Structures are given as structure tokens and as C-alpha cells.
Amino acid sequence: MKGARPRPRLDADNRAFWTGGAAGELRIMQCRQCRGFLHPPRAVCRHCLSEDVAPAIVAGTGTVDSFTVNHQAWARDMEVPYVIARVALDDAPGVTLTTNIVRCEVDAVAIGDRVRVLFEEQDGIFYPLFEKAG
């Protein structure tokens, strides 16, 4: 996907996720009581209802859980095709991120591919994208 990306509206829950890339970090909300991960990030742990939650730095590696090659230009000036994927993170069990797989041909992605995060910055938002690993 090229061109201007829609911008998430930052708030207390999501700021760590969308700005962690400034430090090269993928940050996923984690419960400090039960150690479970919660995504989307919220102020309450969905596993144990603790409010003792905080962003945790994860490795940024994972596996393609599913993907689709988008061919439809949903808005003017969109360049297609591009790969949209769900990536299951290695060290945040139960969390999958919708993202783009970049730096490869669109027909080179398969379910099960190993991927790692990279960040694309636009106006202070660091979009976590993924590329094939190894």
C-alpha cells in the first residue's frame, strides 16, 4: 500500500501501540497480574479483569495467520495490489495484528510464512508493517 495511510486517533489506550515504532519497539498491552496479552489495548485485562495493565515490548516476529491480496482501489489515487495480512505474534499468545506484508511481490506471501516487523512513519504515527524473515 502506497500513499497516505488513514491515521488512527491517538488516545490513552492506543498511544503506545501507534508510537512505539519511534523507538523501534512493537508494544502490546499486557496484564502484569496474569501476564496475558490484550489486543486491542484497553485499560482492563480481558483474561482476569485486572486494571494493572501496561504496554510490553514484544519481539516483533510472527507467522502469517492469513492474508489477502487487495486488488480494489477503495479510494482515489490508491495503488493496488497490496497484501493485507493477519500476523500471529510469537511472544504474545492470542494476539493477531492486521497489517501489510511489504518488500516482496504480492504473490510471494503464504499462510505460515515467518515475518518480522518494520515501521513506516507518517506524521508521528509508526505503522507496524511486516516483511518476510529469512
Next chain:
Amino acid sequence: MAREAYISGIGVSEVGVRLERSPLGLTLDATREAIADAGLTMSQIDGVATYPGRMPIFLGFSPIGVDDVIDAFGIRTRWHLGAAELTAQLGAIAAAADAVRAGHARHVLCFRTVYEAAAIARPQEYPPMQRQDVSGLGQWSVPFGAFSAANWTAQYAMRHMHHYGLTREQLAMVAINGHANAARNPRAIVKKPLTLDDYMAARMISTPLCLYDCDRFTDASTAIIVSAGDALDEVGGVPVRIAATAGSVDRYSWDQGDLPSAYATGRDLWKATDYRVKDVDTVQFYDGFAFQPITWLEGLGFCGLGEGGRFIEGGTRIALDGELPMNTGGGQLGWGRLHGFGFAYEAVTQLRGHGGARQIPGDPRVAIATSGGGPMAAALLLARD
């Protein structure tokens, strides 16, 4: 009878693309037809329900709210509901059923009006959605160019292909079946059948979903009258009992979790009734995208997890004369994007034997209508006693 709820009347407006008639006019057409079908008059309507209510951010998606209908049609209500955070589109009908069972109303007008094609064609009257910062669930998909439910649904379909071997030839049967049935429905947008060659040659929208796997913007209104069991003496025609409803969610998300809510909802529908899969004569499954009926077939237990593709292979099983006729009016891929309510309309039509050239054979008594995708799911089990 006092604790039962029935669909007593159904109506649908002209269904088209870029219609000139106003969305309120379309809503009036559908409402008049449904009220007449139920043998009622407007003055007997004492409840109104819709999904999702008027959506000012994109009026074409939902230009008419409960307030418009109450005030414009001079309805005096004792109960009403218009909400986007329902189980799904048909959740408005399920809620109306609960309302009449509880005695809050006797005859509830449920409606869904869509005007997306006309709105896009007339931006001066219906301003397009403004690009703005995204929040809520959308922020986890839209910034990555996953703008459409087509993209979100496509990834469920890709998982199914990978894990269970779903093929494009199997998936094609949803659209081919929908087109074949729409060609027998004089009110449908689609007028002619679709061949497998046409399907396989169509351009991709979001792999594996091609053009024919995605419904398209439609202008229409559908109305369903829900009546209390103890008000049936006021009703003409053939009432159809709402035997069970369900709308269960495991994860409210399009991308966390493995399965859309059709599975949880399908499982729970059977907990609310003594009917079983073998009793069902026809199914009307939400097909905004062709993959969704496969999730309903599996979720409701017509076949096992992962077996949906093989279940519809070749199309004979789901055809009008098959063992489980599906989307007999054409579904959204054939009739038009009535956005959920068309499935209730068609289920009632079949149970009454009013399907004309598309009527299924035999003496159908039990039907299922569903709506929704991803975390949204609502199912109605309908029975003619």
C-alpha cells in the same frame, strides 16, 4: 400463544441501483406492502425497530431512522429501537420478538432501508463520508488499507482454503446459485444466470473474493411486521412463528480469534429450540460476501467445521430442488443488497408457498434466516405451524 412472536407481514420496495425515489418513499412502499400483507392498518402499529438507525456519517448506508418513520408515518409507539450495536441486522427483528412477547407492543414495524448507490450518485444531497482519523475497531484495519469488510472476510476465506481445502470452484456455487434463483425472482436486480466460466474470469476484489463474491450497493427498503401471539386475531394472511433467535459472540473483533460469530450463534440457536437441523426445509444465509454462507452452514451444523466447501460443491444440494435450498430469492448477490432483512422476507415467502417460479417443492415448514459477518451474527428460526 401469549408468549409467542410471529412475523405477520412482509414487504419490499423496488430494488435497484441509483433509484430516484427518496429513501423515505422506499420505506413507505415497503411498509405499506408489509402492513397490507399482515391485514393491518398503520394505526395498529405500536412499535418500530431498525438496524442500525440513521447514520449521518454516511447517509446512504442508513438514511432512515426510527424517529423518521414514527414521525413521518404518524405512528404512535409504545416501544421502539434503532441501534448499530445489535447482534446484527436481524437482531432488530429478534428484539421486536422479545418486545411483543413481553407485552411492550402488539405489532412492531421492523425495517431496513439502504440507499448507497443513489447516495454516491447524488453527493450534493448525500455528502460522501469524510476522511478523518479512525478510532474504534476500524483503527486496527483501515490504516493498513483494509477498508472493506471484503478484505476482512477474505482473510477468513483464505484460512478456510489453507486449512480445509476450500476451492474457488466450490465458493463459486454461492454466486451461481444466487444468480440462478434471482433469475426466477421478478424483483431481483440480477436477471440472468452466472456460469462458472464467467465467475472464474471475473476480476479479483480481495483474494480469493472476486467481483461476483461481493454484493454491490443497492437502493431498497424491506419491512417486516412482528406481531404478538395474542394479537393474531387482528392479523390476516399466514403468520410465521419466530421459534428461536440467537446472536452470540466469542470475540468482538474482525481479526482476533479464529472463527466469525456465525459459529457461536449457530451453536446457541439450537439451545433455544427443540427443532433440529434435519427439520429445516430451507436456509436464507447472509451473503454480503460469498464465503459467509459457508460459515453459517458449518456454524449451524449442516456440516462439520471445514466441510462447507464440499457441502455446496456442484450446487445441487443448495439448489431450489436440492436437499437444502439456500438463498432461494437470490440472496444479496442476486436479489440485491437488502442488508439482512431480505433473508427474513424470503424465508417467510417460502414457508407460505408464495415463491412463484422460485418456490421450493414440498410443504416447507421450518426455515432459518441469518445476517451478519465477522463479530456480527443474528439467526432467526422460523416455523409455519
